[in-house]
Amino acid sequence: MREIMTGRDIGNRINFCGHGTHSARYPWPDETVVSAGEGVVIRRDPKPGEPASYTTLFMEVYPPAATFIRSEGTTPQGCEDSAWSQYRLTLECADGSGSHDWETRGHRNGAGYCSRCGTFISQVFTGEQLGQFCRICGTGTTYHWDTDKVAGTTTFLCEEDYKAHKPARHPSHDRSLAQLLGELLDEDS
Ligand SMILES: [Zn+2]
Ligand SMILES: [Zn+2]
Known part of the structure; x- marks a missing residue:
């Protein structure tokens, strides 16, 4: 495994900052990047009587061919068990299926x-798959994208056309020299 900050190869020895070093029990791939320690978690939606935040041990891993996994536990082994099952x-x-079952969730x-x-x-998805086509070139x-809430429509721009058609600077920022001189003269009087 590799340490997140330095990229250093740490074998299976995970440093739980301030809580000792934990020897990983599971065969994580060598290229797995890991970060672990104690952290404060802010609850987004605390239930009545529940504190707004809590302190827990955590482990974050970035295994190759998978995404970021975060686990919590009361012990380093608990953190690793949970991360491994995820x-x-x-x-x-x-x-099992050759691929995940992807959905956009909006x-x-x-x-x-x-x-x-x-x-x-x-x-995961291309613009074509999502039915999103540049309003200028059609790719x-x-x-x-821009959504017109009143009309309920969304239009799309590809990177090239977005850069070519960026909204112009607001006119009020472009003051003429005559205006600036006028303002200076006003201040003096
Ligand atoms: Zn899946
Ligand atoms: Zn385009």
């Missing part, structure tokens, strides 16, 4: 979530 779920999902930027295992990856794109 990782297995991801691998078995992809192995994202237009090409990102996809697997409906079975929850894996999230950017750039499929996930680069830029």
